[in-house]
Each structure stands twice: as C-alpha cells, then as structure tokens.
Amino acid sequence: MTLIRTIGLTLLFLLAMLSSSGAGEADLRATIAKFATAKGFSDIGAVVHELTATGDPTVERPLSALADGNLYIRKADSLVFVGKEAGESVQLFDPLGSEASGEAAKDDVTKIKVNNTLRRVIRDALGTLTLGAKDPAARLAAADTMFKTPDASNIEPLDTAIAKETVAGVKALLEQARAASVLVSDRPEADKLAAVALIGTRGDRDAVSLLTSVESSASGAVKDAATAAIASINSTLALWDAGQNIWYGISLGSVLLLAAIGLAITFGVMGVINMAHGEMVMLGAYTTFVVQQVIRTSFPGLFDWSLVIALPLAFLVAAFVGLIIERGVIRFLYGRPLETLLATWGVSLILQQAVRSIFGPTNQEVGNPSWMSGSFDIGQLAITWNRLWILVFALTVFGMLLYVMKRTPWGLQMRAVTANRRMAASMGIRTPWVDALTFALGSGIAGIAGVALSQIDNVSPNLGRGYIIDSFMVVVFGGVGNLWGTLVGAFSLGIVNKVLEPYAGAVLGKIVVLVLIILFIQKRPRGLFALKGRAVEA
Amino acid sequence: MRGNFSIIAKMFSASVVAAGLMAAPARAADDTIKVGILHSLSGTMAISETTLKDAMLMLIDEQNAKGGLLGKKLEAVVVDPASNWPLFAEKARELISKDKVAAVFGCWTSVSRKSVLPVFSELDNILFYPVQYEGEESERNVFYTGAAPNQQAIPAVDYLMSEDGGSVKRWVLEGTDYVYPRTTNKILEAYLKSKGVAAEDIMVNYTPFGFADWQTEVSAIKKFGSAGKKTAVVSTVNGDANVPFYKELGNQGIKAEDIPVMAFSVGEEELAGLDTAPLVGHLAAWNYFESIDTPENKKFIADWHKFIKNDKRTTNDPMEAHYIGFNMWVKAVEKAGTTDPDKVIDAMVGVSVPNLTGGYATMMPNHHITKPVLIGEIQADGQFETVSRTPGLVMGDEWSDYLPDSKDLISDWRKPLSCGNFNVATGKCGGKGTN
Numbered sequence: 001m002t003l004i005r006t007i008g009l010t011l012l013f014l015l016a017m018l019s020s021s022g023a024g025e026a027d028l029r030a031t032i033a034k035f036a037t038a039k040g041f042s043d044i045g046a047v048v049h050e051l052t053a054t055g056d057p058t059v060e061r062p063l064s065a066l067a068d069g070n071l072y073i074r075k076a077d078s079l080v081f082v083g084k085e086a087g088e089s090v091q092l093f094d095p096l097g098s099e100a101s102g103e104a105a106k107d108d109v110t111k112i113k114v115n116n117t118l119r120r121v122i123r124d125a126l127g128t129l130t131l132g133a134k135d136p137a138a139r140l141a142a143a144d145t146m147f148k149t150p151d152a153s154n155i156e157p158l159d160t161a162i163a164k165e166t167v168a169g170v171k172a173l174l175e176q177a178r179a180a181s182v183l184v185s186d187r188p189e190a191d192k193l194a195a196v197a198l199i200g201t202r203g204d205r206d207a208v209s210l211l212t213s214v215e216s217s218a219s220g221a222v223k224d225a226a227t228a229a230i231a232s233i234n235s236t237l238a239l240w241d242a243g244q245n246i247w248y249g250i251s252l253g254s255v256l257l258l259a260a261i262g263l264a265i266t267f268g269v270m271g272v273i274n275m276a277h278g279e280m281v282m283l284g285a286y287t288t289f290v291v292q293q294v295i296r297t298s299f300p301g302l303f304d305w306s307l308v309i310a311l312p313l314a315f316l317v318a319a320f321v322g323l324i325i326e327r328g329v330i331r332f333l334y335g336r337p338l339e340t341l342l343a344t345w346g347v348s349l350i351l352q353q354a355v356r357s358i359f360g361p362t363n364q365e366v367g368n369p370s371w372m373s374g375s376f377d378i379g380q381l382a383i384t385w386n387r388l389w390i391l392v393f394a395l396t397v398f399g400m401l402l403y404v405m406k407r408t409p410w411g412l413q414m415r416a417v418t419a420n421r422r423m424a425a426s427m428g429i430r431t432p433w434v435d436a437l438t439f440a441l442g443s444g445i446a447g448i449a450g451v452a453l454s455q456i457d458n459v460s461p462n463l464g465r466g467y468i469i470d471s472f473m474v475v476v477f478g479g480v481g482n483l484w485g486t487l488v489g490a491f492s493l494g495i496v497n498k499v500l501e502p503y504a505g506a507v508l509g510k511i512v513v514l515v516l517i518i519l520f521i522q523k524r525p526r527g528l529f530a531l532k533g534r535a536v537e538a
Numbered sequence: 539m540r541g542n543f544s545i546i547a548k549m550f551s552a553s554v555v556a557a558g559l560m561a562a563p564a565r566a567a568d569d570t571i572k573v574g575i576l577h578s579l580s581g582t583m584a585i586s587e588t589t590l591k592d593a594m595l596m597l598i599d600e601q602n603a604k605g606g607l608l609g610k611k612l613e614a615v616v617v618d619p620a621s622n623w624p625l626f627a628e629k630a631r632e633l634i635s636k637d638k639v640a641a642v643f644g645c646w647t648s649v650s651r652k653s654v655l656p657v658f659s660e661l662d663n664i665l666f667y668p669v670q671y672e673g674e675e676s677e678r679n680v681f682y683t684g685a686a687p688n689q690q691a692i693p694a695v696d697y698l699m700s701e702d703g704g705s706v707k708r709w710v711l712e713g714t715d716y717v718y719p720r721t722t723n724k725i726l727e728a729y730l731k732s733k734g735v736a737a738e739d740i741m742v743n744y745t746p747f748g749f750a751d752w753q754t755e756v757s758a759i760k761k762f763g764s765a766g767k768k769t770a771v772v773s774t775v776n777g778d779a780n781v782p783f784y785k786e787l788g789n790q791g792i793k794a795e796d797i798p799v800m801a802f803s804v805g806e807e808e809l810a811g812l813d814t815a816p817l818v819g820h821l822a823a824w825n826y827f828e829s830i831d832t833p834e835n836k837k838f839i840a841d842w843h844k845f846i847k848n849d850k851r852t853t854n855d856p857m858e859a860h861y862i863g864f865n866m867w868v869k870a871v872e873k874a875g876t877t878d879p880d881k882v883i884d885a886m887v888g889v890s891v892p893n894l895t896g897g898y899a900t901m902m903p904n905h906h907i908t909k910p911v912l913i914g915e916i917q918a919d920g921q922f923e924t925v926s927r928t929p930g931l932v933m934g935d936e937w938s939d940y941l942p943d944s945k946d947l948i949s950d951w952r953k954p955l956s957c958g959n960f961n962v963a964t965g966k967c968g969g970k971g972t973n
Binding site for chain 1: 579580581582584585588589701702703704715743744745746748749750751753754755757758760761763764765766767778781782785786788789790791794795798807808810811812813816818819821915917918923925
C-alpha cells in the first residue's frame with residue numbers, strides 16, 4: 001500500500017515538475033496574449049494548439065472559456081480576460097487564476113469569436129488535458145472525445161490513464177479509445193485486429209462510424225475484420241431500431257392521448273362537436289408561460305417546480321373558460337350539431353385572436369426544467385426525458401379521469417345524463433349543471449394537456465390548430481363515448497404512424513394512416529370500442 | 539381665429555358627415571400618397587407577418603416625419619389577408635382598385651405571392667416582396683428584396699464545404715413539404731453533385747407543415763451521420779415546425795460540433811421562442827443579422843424598440859428587406875417625380891440605397907437586389923454571431939444556373955428587352971415561367 005502510494009506521489013510530483021518546467025506561467029500568459037492579435041479562426045486555432053502543446057492543465061480554464069464564448073479582450077490595453085456577462089457590463093477574471101479583475105462595459109471589450117471547427121479543436125484538446133481529472137465524469141467525457149477523434153499520439157497517455165483508472169466503466173471506455181487510436185496508428189496487424197474486436201463489442205453507432213472509416217482506409221485482414229464487425233453490429237442495431245420505432249410510436253401515442261382525452265369527454269361523452277378544444281390546450285400552454293414568467297422574475301429558485309405549479313392553474317383557467325363557453329353558447333345548441341360546430345369554430349377564432357392581441361403573435365419561450373432535458377440510454381435505445389415524463393403524465397391523467405368517471409358520484413351523474421337525460425332529470429339530477437361541469441372538466445383536462453405539450457411544441461396562438469384534427473381522429477377511431485377506446489386509439493395510431501414513417505416518410509406516412517382510418521370507419525362506423533344499447537340511439 | 543375656425547370646421551364636418559362620406563376618399567387621395575400593406579395579421583402566418591406590418595408602419599411614420607414624399611404625406615392602408623391564399627388576391631385587388639395605393643408591400647409565403655401575381659400585372663401596380671424565396675420567377679410588377687437561392691443557399695453550402703465550416707462531405711436536406719424547400723433542394727442537389735458529392739451522400743427528407751414529432755427524423759439524421767464522414771443538415775424547415783425540431787435535436791444530444799444544422803428560415807424571431815443554450819453553434823444563412831455592429835443597424839434597432847414600445851422585440855432579415863425596398867421606392871418616386879406605378883417601375887432599376895449591414899443595395903434589371911451573404915452561428919442569447927461573410931455583394935440570380943430548364947434563361951426589364959424569361963439559347967422571350 002505505502003509503496004504504491006509513494007510511487008503514485010512521486011509520479012504526480014514528476015508530472016507537476018514536468019509541466020512547470022515545460023512552460024512557465026509567464027510563457028503561458030505570453031501565449032494567451034496572442035489571442036488579442038489573432039486574425040481569423042485559423043490564427044485563433046494556432047494559439048489554441050500552442051496552448052495545448054504545453055500540456056499544462058491550467059490552460060483548461062481559458063480554453064473552456066473560449067469554447068463557451070466567454071473569453072474577452074479589453075480594448076484599452078489588449079489584455080485577455082475570462083468574462084462573465086452581467087447585464088450591460090462584463091465581469092472580468094484573470095485567465096489563469098480566478099482572481100476578479102474588475103468590470104468593463106460591454107462596448108469596452110470584444111468577445112473572441114469561435115466557430116464549430118474551433119470548438120471541436122478545443123474539445124479534442126481538452127479531452128487529452130482532462131484525462132487525469134479527479135471527477136470520473138470528466139474522465140469519461142475525455143475518453144469519449146478521444147474515442148471519437150482517434151490519434152496515434154493518444155496511445156501513450158491512454159496507456160498511463162488505463163493503468164491508473166479504478167472506475168470500471170471509465171476504464172472500459174479508455175480501452176476502447178485506445179483501440180480506436182491503435183487503428184489509426186502504424187502498430188502491427190495483430191494489435192489492430194484485437195482493436196477491431198474490442199470496438200466491435202461496443203455495438204453502437206459510434207462504433208459503426210469508426211469502423212466504416214477504418215474499412216475504407218485499411219487493407220487485408222483488418223479490412224475484412226472491420227467489414228464483419230460492421231455487419232454484425234448492424235444486424236443487432238436493426239433490432240434496436242425496430243424497438244426505437246415502437247418507443248417513438250408510444251411516445252407519439254401519449255401526446256395524441258393527452259390532446260384527445262379532454263375531447264373524449266366533451267365530444268365522446270357529451271356529443272358536442274367542440275372545435276375550440278385545441279384552444280383550451282393553447283390556454284393551458286399560455287398559463288404555463290405566465291407561471292414561468294412570474295417565477296423567472298420573482299422566484300428563480302422555483303423554476304424546476306414551474307410545471308407542477310402550472311398544472312392546477314392551467315386546469316382552472318381552461319375549465320373556467322370552458323364553463324363560460326358552455327353556459328354562454330353551447331347550452332343553447334344541444335342537439336344541433338352543425339350549429340355547434342360553427343359556433344365553437346367561431347369561439348376558437350376569438351380565443352386565438354384574443355391571445356394574439358394580449359401576448360403578441362410570436363412564439364413564447366417555455367423553458368424545460370432540468371429534469372425534463374436530455375436523454376438516457378437503455379442498450380441502444382435513446383430515451384429522452386421529456387417524452388418519458390409526458391408518457392407517465394398522460395397515463396396518470398387517464399387513470400385519474402377513469403376514476404372520476406367510474407368511482408365518484410359526479411361521474412355516475414355524468415354517465416346517467418349521457419345514457420338517458422330525461423330519466424336522469426326525473427331522478428333529481430340537475431342536468432344543466434352536470435352538462436356545464438362535464439364540459440368544464442373536459443376543457444380543464446385539455447388545459448393540463450397544454451402544460452405538457454408546451455414542453456415539446458411551439459407556444460403560439462396557433463398551438464391548438466395542430467392538435468384538433470388528430471384529436472378528433474383518435475376519438476372517432478377509438479369509439480365515441482368510450483375512454484378505453486381513446487387510449488387504445490391513441491397508442492395504435494401513434495405506433496402505426498411511427499413504424500410507417502421511416503419507410504414512407506412523414507408526409508406519405510400521415511396520408512397512409514388517414515386512408516387506413518377511413519377504410520376502418522367504413523367497416524366499423526362506431527370505432528374500435530362501440531357503445532352498445534339505448535345510449536347509442538339517443 | 540384658430541379656435542373659431544376649428545369650431546366652424548367641426549360644425550361643418552358634423553353636418554356634412556353623411557354627404558361628405560362620398561367625397562372624403564377622393565379628397566384624401568389628393569393630399570396623401572397611399573401605401574398598401576398586405577401581410578397576414580391572423581392565421582398561421584401572423585406569427586411572422588405581423589412584425590413586417592409594424593416595420594412598414596414605422597418606416598412610413600419616419601418618412602412622414604422627414605416631410606413625406608413629393609410634398610405629400612404617406613398614408614398606410616393595412617389589410618388582413620388572414621393567411622388565406624385566395625384572400626391575398628382579393629385584398630390586393632381591393633388595395634389597388636378601391637384604395638388606389640401607389641405601391642404594395644407584402645406577402646410572405648411563395649404561394650401567397652403566386653396568388654397575387656395576376657392581380658398586379660392586370661392592374662399594373664407594384665409589389666415589394668421581402669422574403670427569401672426559391673427563385674425561378676421574375677415579374678415586371680414585382681421587386682424581390684429578399685434573397686434568391688444564390689444569395690443564401692449556395693453560399694451557405696459553400697461555407698460548410700470550406701475548411702472553416704468543417705469540410706462537410708455528407709448532406710441531409712431536410713425541409714417542409716412545399717414549393718420553396720422543394721425547389722431549393724433541387725437546386726442544392728444539382729449543385730452538390732456538380733461539386734462531386736455522390737448520390738448516396740445526400741439524404742433528402744420532407745415533413746408536413748407545422749410538424750411537431752421529430753423523433754424519427756432526428757434519429758435518422760443521427761444514423762445517416764454515423765458513416766465516418768463529416769455530416770451537416772441543410773434545413774429549409776418552415777417557421778413553426780422549427781421549435782420542436784431544435785428541441786428534439788437538443789434532447790437527442792446532437793451537437794453543432796458533430797452535425798451542424800444550417801437553416802434558411804430560422805431567424806431571430808423564431809429563436810425568441812426557444813432556449814438556445816443547447817443550440818449554440820448551429821448555423822443560419824441570411825443577408826442581415828440583428829447582431830451586425832453598424833451605426834445604421836443600431837439606429838434601426840433603437841427606432842424599432844421605440845416604435846413597438848418593447849425592448850425585447852428582435853429585428854430580422856425580412857424587416858431589413860422592407861427597409862431597403864421602401865427606401866428604394868421613395869428614391870424611385872423622387873426620381874420619376876410621380877407615383878404612377880408604370881413610371882416608377884422604370885425608375886426603380888439602378889436605384890441604390892444603403893442597407894443595414896454597412897453596404898449598398900442596388901436594384902438590378904432582373905428586379906432582384908444586391909446583398910451580402912452572412913453565415914451566423916446561434917449564440918446562447920438567441921442572437922447570431924457572424925462567422926463568415928461574402929467579400930463583396932452578391933447579385934440576385936432569378937433563374938438558377940444549376941437547373942437544366944432554367945440555366946439558359948435571363949431576365950432584363952429594361953427597354954428594349956423588357957422580358958422576364960429571355961432564353962439566350964433560342965433568342966426568344968418566353969418559355970418557362972410564363973403562366
């Protein structure tokens with residue numbers, strides 16, 4: 001133990017010696033100062049190379065600042081600083097240390113411009129520099145970068161890193177990065193074959209990408225091995241692709257379910273052809289926007305909770321508007337479907353234009369809370385968090401709605417009024433109020449759907465337009481008046497759509513789905529789950 | 539005296555209101571010059587076009603503050619064609635025949651422009667069209683102040699092929715399914731092939747208007763990009779569908795360093811609805827960016843914020859196009875000494891006005907203008923940082939040199955040629971583009 005520790009310490013000491021003797025701080029500062037005179041991206045790239053060539057880990061700070069667009073030149077004295085924007089001024093920090101060096105107005109400093117090529121150069125350079133970082137995540141990122149940008153000169157530092165590495169996951173990736181570098185080096189063929197085999201076990205797209213470039217440049221046994229490895233990876237990937245398409249389908253299905261579930265109440269249960277349904281969704285999305293706006297200005301710490309706070313509010317706003325529509329317009333039009341259609345269409349235009357006048361015609365920014373950003377992998381399946389949460393949310397809403405309809409007195413009254421209005425009225429149920437509350441419930445649910453949809457779509461006055469046709473399609477296909485039908489309808493439409501899309505393309509795929517639905521409705525005019533009995537005839 | 543007069547005037551006007559209704563428009567036509575604004579203020583296109591209406595109102599206000607035109611005040615006539623293509627033609631007819639406007643500034647989508655073309659040639663009026671478009675058109679009554687494909691698409695692809703742009707070898711052409719993306723992609727495909735790109739290195743895909751579920755498309759792009767060659771996406775995806783597209787790109791972890799997306803329809807306005815932090819480095823090609831640091835642009839932005847009473851509103855490329863178009867029209871009217879459209883059309887060619895990026899825009903004989911081409915990268919604050927700029931101005935080329943049926947065509951509206959589709963091979967005027 002002690003021996004190992006002593007050796008480790010000596011190594012560290014030696015490394016430190018090496019780096020400090022390789023380039024003194026003054027030299028580094030002199031190099032960094034060259035940013036001020038660099039003209040164009042290639043000059044800046046040259047300075048970056050010069051900095052990374054020193055191998056000094058302290059250059060990470062100015063380089064990552066440069067990649068993030070936070071490296072500034074003060075116009076007065078051409079000194080280079082790491083800057084942090086704060087309103088109209090920029091706080092300046094020393095590029096190597098972290099001491100604050102005062103403030104400057106935005107007009108007094110120039111930002112050093114970077115483009116994608118430079119960002120890539122910096123990322124690759126940082127990869128080598130952060131290989132010895134304390135944080136395993138940083139080492140993992142470094143290994144990943146080095147895997148994607150193999151270079152023969154990487155083999156030695158990687159060998160050192162592999163010997164030191166204790167975390168199994170990082171070590172495996174480091175070995176793959178080493179294998180990738182071996183493939184572009186002039187090592188013997190046996191080494192390269194082993195490398196191809198190792199990369200083949202990775203089994204993902206990055207491996208295919210790397211092996212394809214090896215295949216086109218190598219020859220002999222290595223080329224054959226690469227070809228075989230690509231073929232075997234591709235055959236497993238094809239299976240994963242099918243799985244991925246199903247997942248996309250489920251995810252699209254959950255969006256359709258969310259959009260349609262409110263309509264399943266207003267149209268499905270009550271029989272109101274509600275063209276303003278999409279606008280309820282839009283109102284929910286705008287409520288989310290307002291909530292986030294208030295949180296941003298007054299309680300920035302609550303941002304991750306913004307959606308949870310928006311949910312009840314969106315429900316109340318949309319339900320209230322729904323109530324007004326029912327009391328003000330729809331109750332006079334029961335039993336007159338054509339007039340209802342035209343009237344609710346008019347209401348939808350009024351709501352759209354009202355939102356346009358209040359919030360303006362442009363898109364509003366609704367942010368994703370941190371727990372809804374990014375993705376994770378299961379095998380070769382990439383699952384994005386926002387889609388997963390929307391699926392969970394859609395199923396929860398569905399479950400709750402089912403409970404309300406089937407297990408509460410209010411749900412019983414709703415079903416009673418739908419089944420036989422006059423009988424329900426004679427039993428003492430106040431049918432007008434049940435109508436109003438049912439419509440409000442449907443609208444409110446559309447409102448909370450809007451909260452979820454604001455995470456994946458534009459928040460603009462036109463938001464609802466995109467969902468109204470799909471929603472009707474789901475409800476009609478699933479069977480009017482049946483909540484389970486809506487569930488099954490949404491998911492089957494979603495999956496069929498997404499399985500078709502890679503082959504037929506998005507435009508043709510949508511047409512095919514529509515044609516299939518038309519054919520299906522010809523065969524079963526009442527949809528998948530048709531209501532039976534007297535209610536149908538009423 | 540003045541008080542007395544105004545009371546008398548009020549009494550007079552009150553008494554003749556009913557009778558005067560007939561005479562009022564005629565008199566108004568004498569002491570003001572009317573300018574028509576034909577932009578959708580409701581419906582799907584309102585998101586983009588409302589801003590242009592406001593920009594025009596601001597320009598007209600400013601001109602009036604400078605003393606108007608030919609000693610008369612300008613008067614804006616705003617109509618709302620409601621994103622409804624046939625209604626565009628109807629409203630255009632109403633502006634010209636009923637309101638007797640001297641010129642019209644308007645349209646956004648190509649289909650709306652196509653729908654008003656016959657009205658403008660029949661009634662002989664002027665349309666200023668401010669949006670980048672697919673080319674393959676040149677009309678006597680239309681002045682195209684937006685970019686033609688060679689002022690946007692071709693230089694953008696050139697940049698991606700250059701070392702600075704990442705030496706891209708594999709291309710995804712992703713677009714919304716309508717005329718502008720289809721024509722632009724046809725031109726780009728022909729151009730890429732002429733540069734030696736193999737057919738299997740080009741993937742073309744179209745999605746419907748307002749498309750919201752991009753999972754399959756983005757994962758297809760990822761897959762196409764993992765062939766060991768540097769890949770880029772050229773996006774002609776239309777306005778509304780962009781937000782979910784970029785959100786999906788960010789969520790699936792496609793970084794600009796790996797697969798950059800070059801967009802032709804994404805400007806500052808579209809980015810306003812997005813958290814741009816995951817999009818830093820994705821590109822757009824335009825002829826104007828709000829971030830351009832020139833005194834003209836700073837003044838324009840300050841005026842815009844003051845006019846719209848909101849410091850957060852952005853400016854964008856089509857607004858600059860209207861700025862240029864309006865100033866050109868003012869200059870041409872002064873040159874012709876009349877607002878008679880026929881004379882103004884002839885006076886327009888050769889008119890040169892400053893643009894907002896520190897250069898000059900000149901109206902060419904083909905009714906297109908000269909523009910600089912700028913490539914910008916999206917920044918975390920929703921603005922674009924210019925990473926490349928054409929050394930000089932690029933002349934708008936209406937008939938693409940890369941399409942077999944239009945490469946022989948030229949357009950020159952000066953006399954004696956006066957032809958929008960002159961075929962240099964056959965020496966005849968006519969052929970493609972004659973509707």
